[in-house]
Amino acid sequence: xxxxxxxxxxxxxxxxxxxxxxxxxxxxxxxxxxxxxxxxxxxxxxxxxxxxxxxxxxxxxxxxxxxxxxxxxxxxxxxxxxxxxxxxxxxxxxxxxxxxxxxxxxxxxxxxxxxxxxxxxxxxxxxxxxxxxxxxxxxxxxxxxxxxxxxxxxxxxxxxxxxxxxxxxxxxxxxxxxxxxxxxxxxxxxxxxxxxxxxxxxxxxxxxxxxxxxxxxxxxxxxxxxxxxxxxxxxxxxxxxxxxxxxxxxxxxxxxxxxxxxxxxxxxxxxxxxxxxxxxxxxxxxxxxxxxxxxxxxxxxxxxxxxxxxxxxxxxxxxxxxxxxxxxxxxxxxxxxxxxxxxxxxxxxxxxxxxxxxxxxxxxxxxxxxxxxxxxxxxxxxxxxxxxxxxxxxxxxxxxxxxxxxxxxxxxxxxxxxxxxxxxxxxxxxxxxxxxxxx
Ligand SMILES: [Zn+2]
Numbered sequence: 001x002x003x004x005x006x007x008x009x010x011x012x013x014x015x016x017x018x019x020x021x022x023x024x025x026x027x028x029x030x031x032x033x034x035x036x037x038x039x040x041x042x043x044x045x046x047x048x049x050x051x052x053x054x055x056x057x058x059x060x061x062x063x064x065x066x067x068x069x070x071x072x073x074x075x076x077x078x079x080x081x082x083x084x085x086x087x088x089x090x091x092x093x094x095x096x097x098x099x100x101x102x103x104x105x106x107x108x109x110x111x112x113x114x115x116x117x118x119x120x121x122x123x124x125x126x127x128x129x130x131x132x133x134x135x136x137x138x139x140x141x142x143x144x145x146x147x148x149x150x151x152x153x154x155x156x157x158x159x160x161x162x163x164x165x166x167x168x169x170x171x172x173x174x175x176x177x178x179x180x181x182x183x184x185x186x187x188x189x190x191x192x193x194x195x196x197x198x199x200x201x202x203x204x205x206x207x208x209x210x211x212x213x214x215x216x217x218x219x220x221x222x223x224x225x226x227x228x229x230x231x232x233x234x235x236x237x238x239x240x241x242x243x244x245x246x247x248x249x250x251x252x253x254x255x256x257x258x259x260x261x262x263x264x265x266x267x268x269x270x271x272x273x274x275x276x277x278x279x280x281x282x283x284x285x286x287x288x289x290x291x292x293x294x295x296x297x298x299x300x301x302x303x304x305x306x307x308x309x310x311x312x313x314x315x316x317x318x319x320x321x322x323x324x325x326x327x328x329x330x331x332x333x334x335x336x337x338x339x340x341x342x343x344x345x346x347x348x349x350x351x352x353x354x355x356x357x358x359x360x361x362x363x364x365x366x367x368x369x370x371x372x373x374x375x376x377x378x379x380x381x382x383x384x385x386x387x388x389x390x391x392x393x394x395x396x397x398x399x400x401x402x403x404x405x406x407x408x409x410x411x412x413x414x415x416x417x418x419x420x421x422x423x424x425x426x427x428x429x430x431x432x433x434x435x436x437x438x439x
Contacts, residue, residue: 032056032240035340045156047223047238055340056240057280061094066289069093073255082107087252088144088245094284095148095244102155104180106137109144109248113256113401114372119382120400122366124389128382128400129262130367131253134374134407138200140329141249141274141405142172146235148245150176153233159183160232162225164218166270166328167197168406173235174206182233187211187218187225194328194375194411216320216334219271237273238336246274250281253401254291261285261295264394267403268380269299269308269352270330272341274405279344295401297350299341300384302327302377306354308338312345313352326357328411329377351393359383373408 034041034049034056041051049056072093076084083089083100087109092098113129120128133141150173153161161177161184163169170186170193177184184206188198190213198208211218219236226234235242254261261282269275275297285291301309302325311318320334335341345351357376363386364379381402388394423433 088248091251104151116370118369119366123386130402132404138171138175139407140168142168145242145245146172146176149235149241152241154180158233164222167193170201174201174204178204189214243277246277247281259291261291262401263398264400265295266298266381266384268377269301270332272335272337275299276337276340294348299352300380303354309352309354327377355383374404375406375410378404
């Protein structure tokens, strides 16, 4: 199967490339570079710039042409091996290089774009498609990044994976760490996570330590612990490998659309690693000649957790807030990837919005009307579409994709109240109760 690949690849890349180096596609070894504009810092490993302390990232893939890539992907579309099917690893020429035998995959990011007609009507557009990342193996968008982060952590010889999490990251890390035979520890803010996600994380055999403070405190602590021990791999979205995996959402979406970019991609924003990754993916697809243009990205935050949307409106530096929203997956007051996110929005003429919890929950009901379930945070995307229409920024006939980030069972704490009174045990009583409910 990999004959095509072997022909395309530089001979230096055959055999075992050192996994801790940022090898990219068919080029040579490349260091990680600082994501801060104008810094120019570089590093071979880690997640912070030695010069300014900002986040690191991989440079764009190069050395492979569009036609060769399209042919490889066409071949893989009928392949049966798990890594050729994976919606991350079938794009492996565009990822840091790792031996195929070392890939830890659970068939992630194989997500069909689905039309959502009732959601479209609710939000005021003619058509909307959803890319529902809740269909991933651990039920959220985090799996696309985690397969890359854990594969490289295991290849580097780390024995333990660590993350700070409000839930989705921990479940994804726990699943992939288990698959890799690594230990897994989660630092969770006390009282700030969904019970369903904790239960899921424990089911994969991970350990959950609740710590005093909020998510931002937990992340600060996790970064310090990760830096203090070589045995421990920090796999939060500060890890540049996570971003590489997550950018494949852009590739997988474009591939289904025959590499035609939509007008808009709308998604919820918490720590903002997701929009950073998507923006990078769309830019790389354009640079490689795979797609024809960049979609406009719109990041939607909950108004009680909207430091980025505010910074975007004002053009000022981000001011951290104490985050409050029912959408626990985006309850983040100090988003670590905000500068990367701002850069991506500027590159694509995108924007950031803040919407109320009521708007978000109303959007979730609309999505439910299409037979699609998602956690509250996910619905921020559709609420964003309605707001863009209200503001006149989006036309009704534009081509829109909403990213739904997590499965409906991820957060069962936010449910519609059910009737508190039991109904009498009789056909008449049930029928009359049903009539009443229907109204
Ligand atoms: Zn720097």
